[in-house]
Amino acid sequence: MDTVPLPSPLLSELIALRAHTRHLGWLSERERCPEQYERLARTVLQDLLDGWLAQTDGIGRLEDLIQPLAHTLPQAPSTRCGSPMTQSQPHMTTREFT
Incomplete structure (x- = not known):
C-alpha cells in the first residue's frame, strides 16, 4: 500500500491558515468591522x-511574503523542508512591524 507523505506540522499549520482565510475577501464584502479586522x-x-x-x-x-515568489528568491529554493535559504536584503524586525 502506497502512503502519501503528510506535510510537517509547520506546513500543516500554514495549510490550515490558508483554508481559514481564503474566504476573507468574500466575507469582507458583506460585513463591516474595519477596526477589529485591522487589529486581528x-x-x-x-x-x-x-x-x-x-x-x-x-x-x-x-515584503518577501507579499511579493511574487520570483522576485524574492534569488536562487531556486530547495525542495526539502527545513533547508537553509539565504537573502541579502535587510530584514524587518518584529518591533518595526508593530
Missing part, C-alpha cells in the same frame, strides 16, 4: 513574520 489581521501578520524570521535566520521581511 495585524496579529496574524505578526505571527507569519515571526515564523518567516525563524525560517530565514532573522533576515526575512514581511
